[in-house]
Amino acid sequence: xxxxxxxxxxxxxxxxxxxxxxxxxxxxxxxxxxxxxxxxxxxxxxxxxxxxxxxxxxxxxxxxxxxxxxxxxxxxxxxxxxxxxxxxxxxxxxxxxxxxxxxxxxxxxxxxxxxxxxxxxxxxxxxxxxxxxxxxxxxxxxxxxxxxxxxxxxxxxxxxxxxxxxxxxxxxxxxxxxxxxxxxxxxxxxxxxxxxxxxxxxxxxxxxxxxxxxxxxxxxxxxxxxxxxxxxxxxxxxxxxxxxxxxxxxxxxxxxxxxxxxxxxxxxxxxxxxxxxxxxxxxxxxxxxxxxxxxxxxxxxxxxxxxxxxxxxxxxxxxxxxxxxxxxxxxxxxxxxxxxxxxxxxxxxxxxxxxxxxxxxxxxxxxxxxxxxxxxxxxxxxxxxxxxxxxxxxxxxxxxxxxxxxxxxxxxxxxxxxxxxxxxxxxxxxxxx
Ligand SMILES: NC(=O)C1=CN([C@@H]2O[C@H](COP(=O)(O)OP(=O)(O)OC[C@H]3O[C@@H](n4cnc5c(N)ncnc54)[C@H](OP(=O)(O)O)[C@@H]3O)[C@@H](O)[C@H]2O)C=CC1
Ligand SMILES: N[C@@H](CC=O)C(=O)O
Numbered sequence: 001x002x003x004x005x006x007x008x009x010x011x012x013x014x015x016x017x018x019x020x021x022x023x024x025x026x027x028x029x030x031x032x033x034x035x036x037x038x039x040x041x042x043x044x045x046x047x048x049x050x051x052x053x054x055x056x057x058x059x060x061x062x063x064x065x066x067x068x069x070x071x072x073x074x075x076x077x078x079x080x081x082x083x084x085x086x087x088x089x090x091x092x093x094x095x096x097x098x099x100x101x102x103x104x105x106x107x108x109x110x111x112x113x114x115x116x117x118x119x120x121x122x123x124x125x126x127x128x129x130x131x132x133x134x135x136x137x138x139x140x141x142x143x144x145x146x147x148x149x150x151x152x153x154x155x156x157x158x159x160x161x162x163x164x165x166x167x168x169x170x171x172x173x174x175x176x177x178x179x180x181x182x183x184x185x186x187x188x189x190x191x192x193x194x195x196x197x198x199x200x201x202x203x204x205x206x207x208x209x210x211x212x213x214x215x216x217x218x219x220x221x222x223x224x225x226x227x228x229x230x231x232x233x234x235x236x237x238x239x240x241x242x243x244x245x246x247x248x249x250x251x252x253x254x255x256x257x258x259x260x261x262x263x264x265x266x267x268x269x270x271x272x273x274x275x276x277x278x279x280x281x282x283x284x285x286x287x288x289x290x291x292x293x294x295x296x297x298x299x300x301x302x303x304x305x306x307x308x309x310x311x312x313x314x315x316x317x318x319x320x321x322x323x324x325x326x327x328x329x330x331x332x333x334x335x336x337x338x339x340x341x342x343x344x345x346x347x348x349x350x351x352x353x354x355x356x357x358x359x360x361x362x363x364x365x366x367x368x369x370x371x372x373x374x375x376x377x378x379x380x381x382x383x384x385x386x387x388x389x390x391x392x393x394x395x396x397x398x399x400x401x402x403x404x405x406x407x408x409x410x411x412x413x414x415x416x417x418x419x420x421x422x423x424x425x426x427x428x429x430x431x432x433x
Pocket of ligand 1: 011049106130191301
């Protein structure tokens with residue numbers, strides 16, 4: 001039986017998971033593919049760092065050339081993260097006619113088209129299942145099993161760290177900082193966790209999916225992005241008062257020849273299927289013209305789920321060293337900044353943090369002058385000392401929310417979409433509870 005030698009760029013959380021599972025499942029993979037798959041070298045930055053997998057000293061290298069010039073290594077797995085030097089090493093591997101498997105969403109979101117073109121030119125494969133949704137097989141499903149469908153939207157939870165943190169804050173009442181530390185300890189967070197909590201990571205993944213299914217090529221600049229950094233336990237509490245939960249939702253829609261991309265926290269109804277997606281789980285609903293809606297759910301981050309996606313890509317290379325799927329023909333986006341009418345948000349969750357306590361009478365008075373009778377406002381809660389107030393507001397004009405906030409001399413205001421149904425069942429008039 002032939003042995004396939006793999007070179008790893010990186011031996012952190014994901015790299016260690018790949019090594020462990022290739023060892024554990026070596027016989028199983030051999031029986032299913034007819035190949036033995038073994039990692040020969042791993043590129044690291046330190047020889048002395050403690051690792052979750054024990055490897056012989058000669059296995060590690062700090063010189064990328066050890067992998068790049070080794071003729072035995074036919075598949076390179078890039079799990080180091082970041083743009084450089086990952087991009088340079090991947091290009092060098094492709095130029096050396098090695099297949100590349102990567103989990104690097106940031107690199108793909110920023111340089112995906114050029115790397116894919118290089119792989120196609122060199123006649124080798126560049127696979128990236130692990131870059132979106134951790135262990136969920138969403139990338140190949142979209143590429144290979146929805147080719148005859150036209151996709152109209154993708155909506156989901158694409159960042160395991162944020163979802164884990166929001167769940168911990170909701171269920172165990174832990175602070176934002178403690179929840180983040182926990183996510184880092186569990187290996188879910190990026191090396192720079194700002195990428196997770198500021199919504200960049202989810203935006204990279206949304207862009208990768210969007211560019212696979214829509215005929216218009218988008219860039220990171222086309223994404224409206226907001227992360228969970230401003231979310232407080234009060235938001236989670238106010239959300240529960242109206243049977244909602246806070247989730248970081250990534251959404252891509254293709255309407256009238258334009259792609260609309262948005263990553264933001266949202267108050268979603270607790271009966272929304274995404275509301276039950278907890279902890280590190282991710283979920284993606286794809287809507288397509290022939291098949292209808294398909295929902296995928298699974299662990300979106302962590303050592304083993306991500307290793308699973310990488311190994312399935314390695315197996316895919318063994319089965320099909322030449323791609324059989326034609327990429328979608330795309331044209332560049334033009335004039336996409338105008339949101340189409342039905343995508344415009346009209347219902348908002350608003351939290352106002354004030355420097356001094358304020359009475360409900362005063363809030364009521366400001367509301368009367370700030371909002372029209374046709375607009376709807378409910379106060380859904382306030383913190384113990386009335387310093388933090390939560391509202392649901394239905395308005396055609398987001399500016400009026402800011403005007404209302406300014407009148408209260410608030411020091412901080414958080415506004416994001418509300419997707420529950422409490423406002424729709426109210427009569428059209430401003431009111432305070
Ligand atoms: N963690 C997860 O759940 C998931 C991660 N990903 C992606 O997978 C990739 C890896 O993530 P993860 O394993 O968590 O990251 P880690 O930070 O745990 O590991 C990174 C590894 O790369 C090595 N490395 C980094 N920079 C260099 C460099 N310049 N030269 C040599 N070696 C380098 C590090 O070496 P050393 O150990 O010596 O420091 C380390 O072994 C990232 O792109 C991430 O976005 C994708 C899906 C899920
Ligand atoms: N940091 C990422 C890791 C997987 O892509 C996440 O939390 O989702």
